Amino acid sequence: MSSVLFVQLPPPRFSFSQAPVNIPLAAGFLMAALGRQAGQSIRASVLEESVASVYADSGLVEAVVQRRPSLLALTLYVWNVQRSLLLAARVKARLPDTKVVVGGPEATRDNEWLLRHPAVDAGVFGEGESRIQGVVGALAQGRSLADIPGTFCVQDKARRLNLEEPLPWDLAACGYPYLDRVIGPSRSGTLFLETVRGCPFQCRYCYYHKAYKSVRPHPRRAVEDVIRWAYQPDSQVAELYLMDPSFNLSPHYRDVLRLMAQLRPARDIRGHTELRAEFLDDEDPARLSEAGVASVEIGLQSVNPKALALAGRSSRIARIARAVERLKKESIEVTTGIILGLPGDRPEDFQKTLDWLKTTDAYTVVHPFLLSVLPGTDFRQRAGELGLTYDPRPPYYVQATPCFAEDELRDAMLVCETTFDMELDHIDLPCLVDHAPDLTVSLDAADYLSKWIVDPAKKKWRQKLAAALTKAADPFIFWFRGADCRGSEDDITRILDAFFDANPHAFVHVVFEYPTRPRPRFLQRLAARTAQPATYVNKSMQSWIKGTGVLSPAFTILVHDPLEQGSRRRILGAYEDLATIVWDIGAPDEEIISQAAGPCLVSAAVKPGSPYGYHLLRTLRQRFRSSPEDVLFRDNVLQQFWLRSTNQWQPQGFPERIVMDVD
Missing domain, CATH: 3.40.50.2300 (Response regulator)
Known part of the structure; x- marks a missing residue:
């Protein structure tokens, strides 16, 4: 068989x-x-x-x-x-x-x-x-x-x-795979639901309309059966992602929303979808809200009529602005997508798009994309005619156009970053929990390994490295800890060399905890030697990453907080764009917290409900009211309590598995 x-x-x-x-x-x-x-x-x-x-x-x-x-x-x-x-x-x-x-x-x-x-x-x-x-x-x-x-x-x-065209598949020929339990929702509770296959539009940067030559709805009964199942108490579905490329143009669009609204009283599920905002009628935002749709994505792409025409897009931007206004009145979060590097778009045209968004407020979140000249698309087939220079490997980013030089593309993206107060290459801080008895395991007993806290000078790693490479998770945290970083530089390099040879596509945080900080020159050499710049995780933001030029490995250094701005500035200046500094404030009292800077690490291991724990958390909340994500804890109980009490908690993935080799 x-x-x-x-x-x-x-x-x-x-x-x-x-x-x-x-x-x-x-x-x-x-x-x-x-x-x-x-x-x-x-x-x-x-x-x-x-x-x-x-x-x-x-x-x-x-x-x-x-x-x-x-x-x-x-x-x-x-x-x-x-x-x-x-x-x-x-x-x-x-x-x-x-x-x-x-x-x-x-x-x-x-x-x-x-x-x-x-x-x-x-x-x-x-x-x-x-x-x-x-x-x-x-x-x-x-x-x-x-x-x-x-x-x-x-x-x-x-x-x-x-290259003969196959006959379209009859979508009624077999059941929806969720109903047969062939697949299920994600661990976070998201369910992808396709109600139609195909797209009525022919955007020239997109391949989807070419993959499916017509728009065919899934049988209405099958879609309704999936939705009814999703709203059952035991379905484990928390979010319904209606993944049609233009959901509001699907034949049964309003029927789907009506059914979701009917089922909501029994179990409220968050909805998310993608819309063509210019085709919404005046009542559609209310229908979406009543169905539990909390967030939508819309594609503005540009306000330049020439660029939109070349891309095969509508230029009815006034209708988009009115639709977004109505969606936001219904408390629906709107992510507005724009594309940098479209044929026919000049730097001043891209600036006009940014200005239009700021003037109309036609967004909750702005999501800028650098044009990908994707395989199979019209833009790929006409790249020579359009004068597009692009990377032939994923993510296929445009590198220059007749209207945009390479450095102008980078500059425009950075202007967008400043305009909307965003950080394009933002990476969340690594989890710095090292006190978690229920998550700490021996390497032999671990199914997988998400964090390895190791002192390279102890040499235990040599016997464990091969197993760790195979059991390593993605993402992964190396936490190097010991008495002498400089004396361990060669061993740290060997460990990371071996790791990236075995796992070149992994995203890796590298944490240093030593009495003496690692030398900046060592970090530069380490990044140059071990990074995998051709992988998607690094190329996806390569055009605007500062410092090492790669996302992975991402360096973090734990430093005892001097509680003095001049000393902090000197330390930060030595590692600018090279590593993130996390200030270790130990088990702080109220005075230390009042002087603390973020991001900071709290070493106290106390119960949140104890007098000291209660006072500690309350004082930290007051000090970091606007940036609670800048407070980290070594103790897992405190870390989880902090995430929940500051509204940062999100559906959790798989539990961490921590191996400690520092004795």
């Missing part, structure tokens, strides 16, 4: 405690279609979230190899394609007979680097349900895919493409 393992790797995240949102909806539909057609001849499964969204690269390889699939099926998006192909290559090195088939938005006819990747045996363009059985059967039997429309394969070391 052939076995198929579907794998969808998550978007990068920067804190392990942050709940991942990685729902393999495409794999769920494929499994439903495969089960309907193939009967018992094929055993199919999805790599579970507790593996796909936990482990770094090395652990993922081990997990797949242990399952020994005949066929490894990868769903590829811009954020996971490089990492997925690394996984494929390493699995095939261990399991040479395993075939790798790819699909998803990255699998397009013109994405040459993917089509020619040595780890890929075959791929499917567009939706795969109608062809999944044929593809799996052919690969299992060693046959060519040449007669299957909309596929490619490697046969006799030659690449063969069938």
